[in-house]
Amino acid sequence: RAQKELLLTQNSEVEGHFRVLSERFEAQLQVAREGLESTWKDQLRSERTVWEQQHETLRGSLASERDARERSLAAMQALIQRGNEDHLRLERQIRDKLQRPVARERSLEFGSADSEELSIAERAALEQTTRELVAV
Numbered sequence: 001r002a003q004k005e006l007l008l009t010q011n012s013e014v015e016g017h018f019r020v021l022s023e024r025f026e027a028q029l030q031v032a033r034e035g036l037e038s039t040w041k042d043q044l045r046s047e048r049t050v051w052e053q054q055h056e057t058l059r060g061s062l063a064s065e066r067d068a069r070e071r072s073l074a075a076m077q078a079l080i081q082r083g084n085e086d087h088l089r090l091e092r093q094i095r096d097k098l099q100r101p102v103a104r105e106r107s108l109e110f111g112s113a114d115s116e117e118l119s120i121a122e123r124a125a126l127e128q129t130t131r132e133l134v135a136v
């Protein structure tokens with residue numbers, strides 16, 4: 001009977017010791033879990049921040065590129081419009097010159113001053129349009 005009580009006492013002590021060790025292990029395991037979870041969450045937050053920054057940079061680049069294309073298109077359309085206006089103006093000037101046969105004959109007789117003036121105006125308009133097209 002004494003031996004049985006001794007065994008029960010030792011068993012209780014072993015169970016108590018085991019319980020203490022189990023609690024310590026659980027506490028250490030919990031700390032490790034929290035540490036891993038914290039590290040994982042920090043890494044996730046960091047990756048998300050980097051992704052968001054890259055996303056914003058890309059959006060900014062796309063917006064800049066779109067703006068540049070729109071400005072180029074507007075400049076091109078303005079040049080085309082100006083070229084069309086110059087073309088119409090020159091056609092009108094030529095038509096006016098041709099509709100005035102007397103003035104035309106006189107200009108031919110006197111060194112074609114009007115034709116030369118028209119030629120200079122045409123050349124200047126074409127050179128200006130060419131410079132603007134090259135600048136774009």
